[in-house]
Amino acid sequence: MSDHMQGAAQRYWDGESSSRGIADVFARPPAGGLPPVPSAAPPAPIGPGPVARPPSGPPARVGSAVAGLLCALLTLFFPLLFLVLGLPLLALLVNVPGIAFGIVALTRTADPPEVERFIRYTWAGTMIYLAVIAVIVVGVIALFLSI
Template identity: 40%
Template structure:
């Protein structure tokens, strides 16, 4: 693959440089800072960022996944349908199987928004609780339906 049609040849042909060579001057002139990667990402302040937006002025990692945190919280809140339905049918003990840990971790993920590490940690816990709740609901739903069939057939 290192021949005429390989990825390295394509990259060198399209970029106009070879490995180890100096990049040609771009729109910013020859004093342009060195690129941090193949796509021209340069660490430091973003263009158009306000004063004080230097290399240490904000979070260094990727932005927190607020959309994922909201989705986990919505999924946890939707899991309340099972206990509410059980309460409506007169089976109050269904309230004991509410997904309270999933709701709690979802709320914590949304509330910890600026801190990406905390959001990610609570987001993992919320989804783990949601999936565990769904699995347990299926495990308990099947015997409950079998019991209902036996009671109705007598």
């Protein structure tokens, strides 16, 4: 390799710019006489413009809220059963919190985290209600067997 080529390669690897660098090529006006493209962006339109929406998350799980409410409503079977069995006092045991939380979950679909919270409350109310009913049923069965 000649000394000239070796010097150019050395300058390239050392980071020195050569006599005609890439910045010089793009800084010259075009040969065809076309005007250069302006580097600034076009002016912004006058007026308020579109309103930016907040980032949205996943949609609310309405199906799970409906399932929780339906299961809470199905627990109304137990007060009817106690009424038929002749135990009107136990017919007053209604899953009011589970049903109420299920209804609230379906009315707040605009806020998915709140829907999730009320779905959990609905299922927790229903499970606690079923546990209380199980204890009462075992007690009633023990009462009937002791007679």
